[in-house]
Amino acid sequence: MSRIQDVICHAWAESTHESYGSGLLVYHVYCDSCSIPEPERAPASSTLISAFIAFAAGSYSGKTIANYVFGVCAWHILHGLEWSLNDVQIDTLLKAAENLTPSAAKRKKHHPYTVQFIISLRDHLDLDSPLDASVFGCLTTAFYCTTCIGEFTIPSLSSFDPNIHIKLSDMHIEHDRNNLQMRVFHIPRTKTSREGEDVSFAPQNGLSDPEQALLHHLRINEPPPRGTLFAYRFKNSHRPLTKQKLIARLARAARAAGMDPLQGHGIRIGSTLEYLLRNVPFEVIKTKGRWSSDAFQLYL
Numbered sequence: 001m002s003r004i005q006d007v008i009c010h011a012w013a014e015s016t017h018e019s020y021g022s023g024l025l026v027y028h029v030y031c032d033s034c035s036i037p038e039p040e041r042a043p044a045s046s047t048l049i050s051a052f053i054a055f056a057a058g059s060y061s062g063k064t065i066a067n068y069v070f071g072v073c074a075w076h077i078l079h080g081l082e083w084s085l086n087d088v089q090i091d092t093l094l095k096a097a098e099n100l101t102p103s104a105a106k107r108k109k110h111h112p113y114t115v116q117f118i119i120s121l122r123d124h125l126d127l128d129s130p131l132d133a134s135v136f137g138c139l140t141t142a143f144y145c146t147t148c149i150g151e152f153t154i155p156s157l158s159s160f161d162p163n164i165h166i167k168l169s170d171m172h173i174e175h176d177r178n179n180l181q182m183r184v185f186h187i188p189r190t191k192t193s194r195e196g197e198d199v200s201f202a203p204q205n206g207l208s209d210p211e212q213a214l215l216h217h218l219r220i221n222e223p224p225p226r227g228t229l230f231a232y233r234f235k236n237s238h239r240p241l242t243k244q245k246l247i248a249r250l251a252r253a254a255r256a257a258g259m260d261p262l263q264g265h266g267i268r269i270g271s272t273l274e275y276l277l278r279n280v281p282f283e284v285i286k287t288k289g290r291w292s293s294d295a296f297q298l299y300l
Contacts, residue, residue, distance in 0.1 A: 001080070008078055013191045023071025030055055042076060046086040053093040062098025069094070110263045112299070113143060113270030117259070118208045124256040125249075130221050134232035134241050135249045137217030139267065140210035141185070144201035146271040146289040149264045151187050151199075152230060153243040160228055160240050164189045168218075169225045174200075183211060185229070190290075197290055272299040 012020065030052050031041050040048065049069065056065045069090070076083040118139065125132040142149050154160050170186040184200040203211040223231040223238060231238040243264065251261035268289070275285050282297070289296055 004080070005078060010194075012074060016191075019067050020071030020074050023068030024075055026056070026068055027052060027072050042079070043081045043083065044072065044076070044085075046089060049085055050089055050093055053090070053097055057093070057097040058100045058102060060097075061101045062094060065097045066094050110266045110269055112273050113262055113267045115206070115208050115274060117254075117262070117270070118143065119206070120257045120259060121250060121253045122207055124253040127216060128220070130233040131245075131249065133217045133220040134230045135246055137210075137213045138230040138241055138246055139250065140208055140213040141201065142267050143208070143271045143274075144204060144210045145185065145199040146268060146275070146285070147187075147199050149246065149267050150243050151190065152185075152241075153246055154228060154240050156242060156244075157240060162188070162226060166229045167226055168223050168229050171229065181211075183214070192290070192292070199288075199290075269299045272296055276300055 009017075028041070031048075034051075036048065049072065052072075053065055053069065056068065060068075073083050121139070122136060125136050127133050127136060138149075138152050142152050152166060154165050166185060166187050170188065172184055174182045174184050176182065180202065182200045182202050184198055186196055186198050188196045190197050201210050203209055217230065217232075221232045221238070223229060227238055228240040230241040232241060233239075247261075247264050254261040272285060272289060275288070276282070276299075280288075282294075286294070286296065
């Protein structure tokens with residue numbers, strides 16, 4: 001049983017552990033407030049889970065409540081407990097919870113980055129600065145690779161893991177049968193693949209060209225082969241580029257250009273939109289962006 005638990009916990013990504021943990025906390029707080037005896041909390045009955053959803057509806061977003069329920073379900077699976085509920089009732093309650101999502105809990109749709117927006121940012125970055133060269137190289141690479149910005153940055157200065165985060169040595173050049181160049185990046189581990197995934201871009205025309213931005217970053221910063229790809233010179237060493245640092249620097253550049261800063265997820269949204277508007281087929285975009293569903297069509 002111990003071995004089963006050691007293995008099965010790897011079915012979920014670390015970020016999923018965190019969100020599911022939050023759901024378990026809210027679930028137990030609810031059970032405590034209702035004086036639900038611990039033996040009745042797991043395995044949970046349909047009535048208890050339904051009551052939990054009804055309790056949370058109107059206070060949290062429908063998506064958040066659904067994640068909370070998924071967290072309780074994962075907790076049951078992890079400990080080998082039966083998860084047998086009235087699926088029709090649960091699904092109906094989750095739909096009702098979505099309809100009751102309070103306005104304050106609804107996220108505004110992210111605006112997309114555009115090529116013109118990226119060029120405007122470039123005009124307010126000092127590309128001779130190690131940090132700005134790294135930021136612009138990372139921005140254009142993520143945009144034309146259609147990736148999440150977190151896949152080319154790291155969460156914090158001390159969190160770099162060569163087995164997880166992209167390095168200079170994870171990059172190479174390929175050519176197609178027409179001898180056209182692609183620059184390919186191997187992300188060592190993603191949320192959906194522990195073996196990692198490849199992403200790529202082709203050189204582009206104009207000032208947003210990721211190839212030139214990347215080469216400029218490499219000339220200015222000369223990141224170490226086993227260090228983070230977008231590490232930049234800082235004092236007498238290199239500092240990894242964090243997501244927070246990148247977003248903050250882009251926000252300053254946007255304000256300097258007289259524009260409202262955009263959220264980091266807008267980079268992937270904008271990339272998807274840009275390729276679709278170039279008449280790249282939907283199935284190609286789905287593959288390039290590594291989506292397993294058609295949810296990305298929302299970006300269009």
